[in-house]
Amino acid sequence: MKTTVMSNKFFTITLIGLIVFAGLSFGNLPAPQITVGVQVVDGVTFRFADYMAIDHLQLAIFNYLNTLVSSDFQPYGSWDGWYADDFFGLQHYVLAFMQYSVSMMFESTLGYRTDYYRNFSRDLIRKMNTTEAEWCNNSIEYREWSNPSYNFLDYWWPNTTTPDSDDLYVGGFRGPANIMWTGHYALMMSLFERNFNTGEMRDELGWFVADWNNSLTTDGFGNPKEGGIWGVGLIPCEPYIVFVQCNSIPIVTTELYDNMYNTSYMEGGMWEYGLDFIEANMTDNYGLFTDGYYMMKPTGFVESPTGPDYTFPGPSLDRITNDGRRQVSSYCNGWALAFLEYTWGGKTIPLYPAYIDVYGRELSGDRMYIIDSYNHPSTFGTFDILGTLFTLHLAKQRGDFVTRDRILNFLWPAFNQVWSEDGRTMHFDTMSLEPFLQSAMAFGWIWAKSPVSIKDLADARSPDFWNYPYISKADDANIWVYQAVWDSLKDAFILNIRVDATATLTFSNFVHTPTAYSSGYALGELVSLGDGFRLTLDPGVYNLVIK
């Protein structure tokens, strides 16, 4: 047969060509799958597939993100590898959604709480909070708010041009009219406290929630007023326009704050007026959300002679069709439907099918993307990609993994995977398309694939949780933790781990000296130390039950 096959020059040439071509294009293989076994220890069955897990790729991506975020690699006001110089106004969103994504990852292995994850989360918050005083034009304060091109600083409510003593100054970076930063910053802090419970950010977080409550239920000076300072029950950005999506962030924050600290802002109706306002004024014919509502004419607003006729207050209008249609966008809906689900599931969950139907576009059975606006579906640009990214998480949260995977297949296979030499970090190379996307495409993978969504994170951990055994110290640079959770029903710690080089892990909160089991057989007792119990592992892959 070999002779028969090879006795043909054309065949031989094409075969050589095929081998050369296949060799040159051989890359971007799937990362190794994790193994999830079944063990029986003392008559109790442990099925690792029943516990939440994160995969090798997510961990490699996190290690890459750590090189962008950690103060071990660059100071808080440095942005090497972020490629954000042309995207000043968007940079803080990248920081915020990175925090939400990694928080989902942390929650997936909630028994692994060493300095590695905690320091990352804290450093990310500090990058978000870089001030002009310390970091000048490299600060987020400058990039997001006080940049002269934005004209946000000299802003008073309700009089923007001749402020008098009755007007309220709302032009501050941390002030009541910058929910596009304060909301994200506070949610980042609340997720930090939820995940690590250090208490270090509680006071600052509490200040923001109280300030929002003041903005939403009073005239800003503390006198009760329905609809709050602006009369819409929502907090503006930019600072004269309110968005559903931007307000969904402080709503989640308020829910989580109430859950963590037993306050009752939500029960007190802090957001009720705003949600009613959205229902009445910020929805389209499908019941989906429209993108923006002006409470006043923006400072410096110049009406285009060829643009739509605005009325103030009134909805933001589509500037492309120019016929008075409301501005609609997939990024607004993909974001808001996910983040409002915890509070407003009765409204948002039934809207999901309509959202996919209206905004989804199918390229093939295995690929689809989300258009920016159904007012002009045949265009494609940054906001289509943005809507596509937001829908990933929404689809995951709704359990629609078919749609989630089809969207993943649209964007990610276009980029090469770049692994570090030691195999510890990986990112998708977006330099040929848009460098700024590089970090977003990295955490976007975690955003899409981790088994936890923002709705899950709105619940606080139970008080008992903090007494469960967990990994408090480890040689983080030598290990890959795929599963790590205390099973409180079976009184055992589940650990699925890959070890690159001999590593030690310290467990806290065990009330007795635990034993590690692998394949149902005891590997031995952990070593008792002053601050916990130590487990030393040689290189390899382990499914361990520790009890």
Add this chain to the structure above:
Amino acid sequence: MMTEDNQMGTQEQSKPFRVLFRLEDITSSFWTILIGLIGAVLFMAFSTLSMPFLAISLFKFGILPTIVIIALVGAFRGPFSGFLAGYIGVAVGDLLLHSTIVSFTLQGIAYGLMGLVVGLSSYNFATGRSLAKLSILSLVGLVLTALLLVVVGIVVEGYSVLVGIGFVLLPMLTQGIPTVLLLVPVSARVIHAAELKALPTGS
């Protein structure tokens, strides 16, 4: 008015069609349909694989094993079988693997077109000339398929021209062209050799 001569003439003209489409009799039709269906199953199976690739700037290079299946089924069993492999493979694959039917299965027709084009000619897989013909017809089929996919996407699905070119046409061509020029003739030759070994008297 239909005459006897006309009727006979119709029968004469239909014979090449049946031969060409390998639907001469019940047995032949059965095998043609069966092989088309087997091709469709293989198409679905290969479509689930994560294939290696290399992106250079905005161009993505690699091998598409799915279109090899369509071309080979068309080449070995004729246009109808090739069309079935593509059409059923896409339509049923979309339904089973992704719970959707895209553009009223017009995409399946686009893929089936490739098998149809390749199957319109006959091949002697022992000769380089014939293998080259297979490559060229596969290329023609691929280009038609890619263009039809984009047209269907823009007209029926309503996605943007930019998406059609950047996310459908370009990847299809940069992966498809090396596949049809290299992997299709190599695979055909290997299968033919295996066929000869299994069936020494030929088929």
